[in-house]
Amino acid sequence: MKQPDRKHWLDDPRHVTWLWRGLVAFGLFVTLLEPLIDLHPHFEVENQPFFYDWFPFFSYVFIVLFSKELRKLLWRPADYYERETEDDS
Amino acid sequence: MNLLSACPPGLWMMIAGVLAVALPRGPRRLLLWTAPVLELAHIWILDPGTASALAVAGMHLEPLRVDALSRVFGTIFSIAALLSLIYGSYHDDRVEECSGTVYAGAAIAATFAGDLLTLFIWWEMTAVSSVLLVWRGGTPQAFAAGKRYLLIHVTSGVLLLWGAVEYWHLTGTLAFDHMQLQMGRAAWLIFLAFGIKACFPLLHNWLQDAYPRSTPAGSVWLSAFSTKLAVYALARGFAGTDLLIPIGATMTAFPIFFAVIENDLRKVLSYSLNNQLGFMLVGIGIGTELSLNGTAAHAFSHILYKGLLFMSMGAVLHRTGTVEASRLGGLYKSMPLTAMFCIVGSLSIAGFPLFSGFISKSMVIDAASNAGLLIPWMVLVFASAGVMDHSGIKVPFFAFFAHDQGHRVDEAPRPMLIAMGITAFLCLAIGVWPQALYAILPYPVEFHPYHLAHVIKQLELLTFSAIAFGWLYRRGHYPPEIPGVNLDFDWLYRVAIPGMLRPIRTDVAAAHRWIETRLRAASRTVWTSLANTFSPQAPFGGVISLEQGLIWICLTVAGVLLLAYSG
Secondary structure, X not given: OOOOOOOOHHHXXXXXXXXXXHHHHHHHHHHHHHHHOOOOOOOHHHHOOOHHHXXXXXXXXXXXXXXXXXXXHHXXXXXXXXHHOOOXX | OOHHXXXXXXXXXXHHHHHHHHOOHXXXXXXXXHHHHHHHHHHHHOOOOOEEEEEEOOEEEEEEEOOHHHHHHHHHHHHHHHHHHHXXXXXXXXXXXXXXXXXXXXXXXHHOOOEHHHHHHHHHHHHHHXXXXXXXXXXXXXXXXXXXXXXXXXXXXXXXXXXXXXXXXXXXXXXXXXXOHHHOHHHHHHXXXXXXHOOOOOOXXXXXXXXXXXXXXXXXXXXXXXXXXXXXXXXXXXXXXXXHHHHHHHHHHHHHHHHHHOOEHHHHHHHHHHHHHHHHHHHHHHXXXXXXXXXXXXXXXXXXXHHHHHHHHHXXXXXXXXXXXXXXXXXXXXXXXXXXXXXXXXXXXXXXXXXXXXXXXXXXXXXXXXXXXXXXXXXXXXXXXXXXXXXXXXXXXXXHOOOOOOOOOXXXXXXXXXXXXXHHHHHHHHHXXXXXXXXXXXXXXXXXXXXXXXXXXXXXXXXXXXXXXXXXXXXXXXXXXXXXXXXXXXXXXXXXXXXXXXXXXXXXXXXXXXXXHHHHHHHHHHHHXXXXXXXXXXXXXXXXXXXXXXXXXXXXXXXXXXXXXXX
């Protein structure tokens, strides 16, 4: 087993914050580019302002929050199948 | 007819896989590693249109039929086999290498099958050879999952055979060509057989059950062949079948939710695999040249990036002994190369520009929008945000970053790194130079993924998905990784139905014991009576002379004749 002792760049929380801000800044940058180009929409919904920003954002939030609720229903201890079945896992 | 055009590609791999079992490590590796290379050459030597015919019991079989669709799948299967062999050479596992090679060979041979009976044979061969990879996991859980896996896959094969027989009666041919569900039961049986292997919704659990139980290399093997063989079969048999659009769209969406809450990262990848199959099925269902090209291209790039992701998690498992997200984190410090390769796989599956998924997934999504399919298109975009979560962010983030769990391990073994490096290079090469992939697709390609509008839209989608993750995670809304299992549809056949059948099983066991006791008693009685009759002390016992024997036989025959004629 190796024992790396040096501090890594990502160990510093300030650097993580920089990355986060960089991501948001990049998001704003591509958003600002959007009105400058023709997006060749196929559907009316794509003409909604900044569709490709808010639709994936809210889809993602929905997926995560819905999954969190789903876990309350579906989660069982790791040995669930071993306890519930005779010769199974 | 020369030998090359008489034998289907893949056959040599199966033979090599069997022969290699008996060889020591050096010659075994030489035989196995050269086999996929030879098969690749074989595939590309054969001209499209090449076919071989065979007449068996009045049936006209076509063990070999070459066209552009079979060639693209055969090509990626050969590449995947070689990469899996390289990856697996970090340890010396004869069963894994040989069964993997037979499995890959069967999958290749199946893609060149021109008739349904030949397809059935190789279809079942993939099931039987691949279950050994599941069992190599070596745990009781792996053995139990392997049994379920085998049962489900053999059932798929039986349905295929049944469908083939019905198809033969209906059409008078076994040729594996395009068919319509309106044909009736024959087509539906074949469709269902393909659907089981393609992980249709509710038929999907064998994948998440079996793949995560295998060895690190076993999962890499398994991730490449069975499901993509089913995709190939659906593309050949059911292109343009509308039903595949809602089925595929459902498959892109529902596994996402399970992947988000799953703690086992190889199981996350298995759900993610299921979700990617959905994109391919939507492409088949649309049935246009662009969508079918998209399906073939997505299968090709998917095998590479999904293999890469399984390779990276296999390396993590090999070094740390776990792939549970709740026990991982901070591994980029110890395994920086593995982390980098994993990120390449993640960027590819997420569809980041310059990576393979950007090319292939876009073809399917564009095909949906070109066809004016609003709801499937929106589901695919929704699912793309989900892919960004489970495979684009979750897998690399929780394994290599997140909270440092203090694992201080060595980097992955050299063979694993070499295989991951080659696969990562191919993921990038397809993204940067897609023309090479276009050149082998079934139809001419008129697709320009690097159109500015397309790049901007994709960057917005990915960036705002990542921002959503960052926002949820920083605010503590992202579900924590906790050990446990999440129930899925397999609960029905693993717990609910066996639970309902338990009283019946008790009655059946009691009846079995009753019958067994009676049979044993009856056999004892018969045995005793025979012993009493023919023992040396009994009237008919002892040794008799040849003459006496002949007299007895003659008397018996005469008696039988008298009885026969008297009637």
